Amino acid sequence: xxxxxxxxxxxxxxxxxxxxxxxxxxxxxxxxxxxxxxxxxxxxxxxxxxxxxxxxxxxxxxxxxxxxxxxxxxxxxxxxxxxxxxxxxxxxxxxxxxxxxxxxxxxxxxxxxxxxxxxxxxxxxxxxxxxxxxxxxxxxxxxxxxxxxxxxxxxxxxxxxxxxxxxxxxxxxxxxxxxxxxxxxxxxxxxxxxxxxxxxxxxxxxxxxxxxxxxxxxxxxxxxxxxxxxxxxxxxxxxxxxxxxxxxxxxxxxxxxxxxxxxxxxxxxxxxxxxxxxxxxxxxxxxxxxxxxxxxxxxxxxxxxxxxxxxxxxxxxxxxxxxxxxxxxxxxxxxxxxxxxxxx
Amino acid sequence: xxxxxxxxxxxxxxxxxxxxxxxxxxxxxxxxxxxxxxxxxxxxxxxxxxxxxxxxxxxxxxxxxxxxxxxxxxxxxxxxxxxxxxxxxxxxxxxxxxxxxxxxxxxxxxxxxxxxxxxxxxxxxxxxxxxxxxxxxxxxxxx
Numbered sequence: 001x002x003x004x005x006x007x008x009x010x011x012x013x014x015x016x017x018x019x020x021x022x023x024x025x026x027x028x029x030x031x032x033x034x035x036x037x038x039x040x041x042x043x044x045x046x047x048x049x050x051x052x053x054x055x056x057x058x059x060x061x062x063x064x065x066x067x068x069x070x071x072x073x074x075x076x077x078x079x080x081x082x083x084x085x086x087x088x089x090x091x092x093x094x095x096x097x098x099x100x101x102x103x104x105x106x107x108x109x110x111x112x113x114x115x116x117x118x119x120x121x122x123x124x125x126x127x128x129x130x131x132x133x134x135x136x137x138x139x140x141x142x143x144x145x146x147x148x149x150x151x152x153x154x155x156x157x158x159x160x161x162x163x164x165x166x167x168x169x170x171x172x173x174x175x176x177x178x179x180x181x182x183x184x185x186x187x188x189x190x191x192x193x194x195x196x197x198x199x200x201x202x203x204x205x206x207x208x209x210x211x212x213x214x215x216x217x218x219x220x221x222x223x224x225x226x227x228x229x230x231x232x233x234x235x236x237x238x239x240x241x242x243x244x245x246x247x248x249x250x251x252x253x254x255x256x257x258x259x260x261x262x263x264x265x266x267x268x269x270x271x272x273x274x275x276x277x278x279x280x281x282x283x284x285x286x287x288x289x290x291x292x293x294x295x296x297x298x299x300x301x302x303x304x305x306x307x308x309x310x311x312x313x314x315x316x317x318x319x320x321x322x323x324x325x326x327x328x329x330x331x332x333x334x335x336x337x338x339x340x341x342x343x344x
Numbered sequence: 345x346x347x348x349x350x351x352x353x354x355x356x357x358x359x360x361x362x363x364x365x366x367x368x369x370x371x372x373x374x375x376x377x378x379x380x381x382x383x384x385x386x387x388x389x390x391x392x393x394x395x396x397x398x399x400x401x402x403x404x405x406x407x408x409x410x411x412x413x414x415x416x417x418x419x420x421x422x423x424x425x426x427x428x429x430x431x432x433x434x435x436x437x438x439x440x441x442x443x444x445x446x447x448x449x450x451x452x453x454x455x456x457x458x459x460x461x462x463x464x465x466x467x468x469x470x471x472x473x474x475x476x477x478x479x480x481x482x483x484x485x486x487x
Contacts, residue, residue, distance in 0.1 A: 010367060033365070033372040043367060119480050182345025182436065183443035186469045189450055300346075307347050312358035314379040321346045322386055322478055329473040336466045 010100065014045065014058065017099040018106075021092060024049045035315075039232045040071070044109055055109035056091065061102040062313075071095065073155055075105045077231035080150035080207065085138040086110075086227050110218060110227040116261070118215030119322075121254055123261050130223030132262025133271060135214075138228055139246060140275025143206045143239035152207060158236035161201035168237055169194055169291065172298040179298075179305040187297045190290055190331045197343045199287035202238035203278050210234050212242045213251040214260040240280065243272055244288035249330050250296060250323060286338065293331040300324035345440075349394070349432065352387050356380045385481045397475045398435035402427055405442040408449075408468055412461060415452040419445060 011028045018026040027048040034042050043058040061071060071093065078090040089108040097103040116123035124131045147158050159167050173191050176184070210233025218227040245251075246260055247268065253261035259268050269280050304320030307313060347355070359376060406423050413420035425441050428434030446465070453461045 010365070031367045032370050033368050035372055035375040183440055183447060185443050185447045185450065186473060188447050189466070189469065192451070192454065304345065304347055307355065308351065311351070311355045312362055314355060314359050314376060314383065317347060317352055317355045318379055318383055318386075321352060321383070322480065324346055325473070325477045329470075329477050332466070332469040332473040336463075336470055339463065339466060 010043070011045070013100050014047075017094075018047055022049065024051075039230075055111060057088065057107050057109045058100075058104055059107070060100055060104040061097065070155075071103050071105055071232070073152070073234055074232045076151045076155055077207075077209075077234040078107055080145070080152045081142065081228070081231075084145060085141050086225060087229075087231075088227055113218035113220045113224075113226040115215050115218055115229070116253075118213065118251055119253070123214065123253055124219065124223075127219075127221075127223030128258065128262045131219055131225060132258075132260065132268060134223075134225040135217070135246070135260060135262055136268045136271040137275050138225065139209075139212055139242055140272045142209060142212075142242070143204070143272070143276040143278060145207055147205060147207055147236050150207065152234065152236075156234075156236050158205045161203070161205055161238075164202040164205065164238035164241075165194075165199050165287065165291070168241060169294070172291075172295045175298040176294075176301050179301045181301075181305060181308075184297065184301070184328075186328050186331050186335070187294055190294050190335060193335060193338065193343060194287065194291055194294065197287065197338075199238075199240075199284040200281060202240070203281070204239065205236055206239040206276075208235050208237040208239060208241045210242070210245075212246050213248070214246075214253065214262070215251070238284075238288065239276065239278065240284055240288045241291070243269070243280070244285060245292045245295070247289065248292045248296065250293075250326055286341075290331065290334050290338065293327045293334065296327045297324055297331070300327065345436065348436075349387055349390055352383055356383055382481065386478045389478050394432055395430060395435060398432065398439055399427060399430065400475060401472055402435065402438050402442055404468060404471070405439075405446055408464065409442065409445055411464070412449045412453065415449055415456070419449050 011031045014028045014031070015026050018024075018028070029046045029048060031043060031045040034044050039062070040059040041062050043060070045056055045058065047054045047056055059071065059074070072095055075090050075093040078087050081087045082089050088110050091106040091108060093105040094100070095103050122128070147153055147156075169191065176187060176191075209228070209231060211230050212228070216228070216230040217225050218229065219225050247265055249256065251260050252258060255261060257264065259265045262268070263271075269285075273279060300320055300323050303316045304324070307316040307320050310316060360380060364373060402425075406425065409419045409422035422442060422445050425438050427438050450462075450465050453465065
């Protein structure tokens with residue numbers, strides 16, 4: 001499809017914007033919306049320039065969203081990790097949104113791969129070992145990057161190691177209390193228990209991707225991860241937050257023996273420790289695992305609330321309907337287990 | 345609360361009847377149709393067992409709140425919260441009142457260090473979550 005055939009003039013707006021940005025006569029072709037994350041509208045397109053064709057991705061703010069996030073932070077995350085782990089090269093950021101009606105950024109498109117559906121069985125088949133090795137290797141590399149040296153440091157202040165857990169819990173608890181439509185006793189009990197049984201200070205304050213899991217990376221179908229995506233919840237904090245989130249049973253593709261549908265948790269931790277240079281504190285990881293279910297419940301609670309406003313948004317509908325029931329189950333099981341193990 | 349069955353069905357209808365932009369054709373529309381199909385499978389489950397699950401949960405909550413009568417009369421009085429005409433809407437209304445009481449009771453139980461009742465509440469949480477869980481339609485694994 002050429003830009004001229006585009007429904008709401010998005011293609012023409014893109015052509016005008018990129019022509020001005022690059023001082024070139026840019027033609028936009030093959031503009032197509034893709035299901036790339038629930039927090040931004042995502043489009044793929046080709047930009048035809050005098051120098052050749054560039055495959056690009058547009059990420060534009062939606063009208064309603066799964067969770068409010070700052071596109072500048074996401075853009076700086078791509079800048080921070082391009083070249084360190086497989087992420088697309090960021091191209092341009094517009095925070096005012098005038099040229100395309102809403103704020104947006106554009107990045108390089110990485111072709112030749114697809115994300116797994118997070119709720120399908122055995123998504124990586126015979127390549128699950130290779131995918132697991134890469135997934136936790138890249139996560140370890142993210143954890144060992146020095147936050148102060150990254151572009152992200154321009155917009156985020158790292159918390160002190162002892163405050164990583166409380167700032168994370170404060171943030172998500174506030175969202176649950178703000179957006180809850182129906183009383184949720186299980187997550188309330190989990191939040192109280194997390195406060196009574198705090199983890200030790202973070203061994204290192206690192207970049208936390210925020211949504212690092214199966215379904216948020218592209219793989220080539222042959223065991224290679226070609227792009228880590230969906231950095232919209234990136235922040236500084238305890239790197240165990242990402243490790244626990246990636247190991248959350250919600251993302252295990254219905255196979256409790258493997259994390260993220262890939263390898264065993266023991267293997268995942270060993271790879272992560274080797275790559276990050278950090279030792280996982282088992283008690284701290286237990287805290288961050290329960291926290292993961294609370295954080296998930298906050299995201300689903302917001303999705304359910306936003307769905308009442310943006311009733312045709314099916315990403316919000318399914319996010320507000322299916323995962324909160326599973327996270328309640330995960331939390332309830334964890335609470336019983338942790339109390340058996342001595343949590344107050 | 346997760347979206348209600350009527351809200352979800354209206355959402356599916358709204359999404360399907362919306363005039364698509366040209367750039368929505370292809371993968372985005374295919375994914376949207378798959379999501380409608382998945383949602384309808386989940387809605388069918390909720391419609392089939394939703395009333396029974398809520399009736400069970402409300403009854404279990406009344407029973408447990410009654411056992412917490414020593415922490416306040418409001419908990420003992422929970423037995424007077426009825427299920428109305430047993431429609432999903434009235435069951436949810438009663439459920440919200442009972443759950444609010446359970447949150448307060450659990451806070452009181454934790455503050456008192458009452459381990460026996462604490463574990464009973466945690467066991468009830470597990471049963472509540474188990475009964476409310478939804479099952480996704482089986483998808484084909486990758487080869």
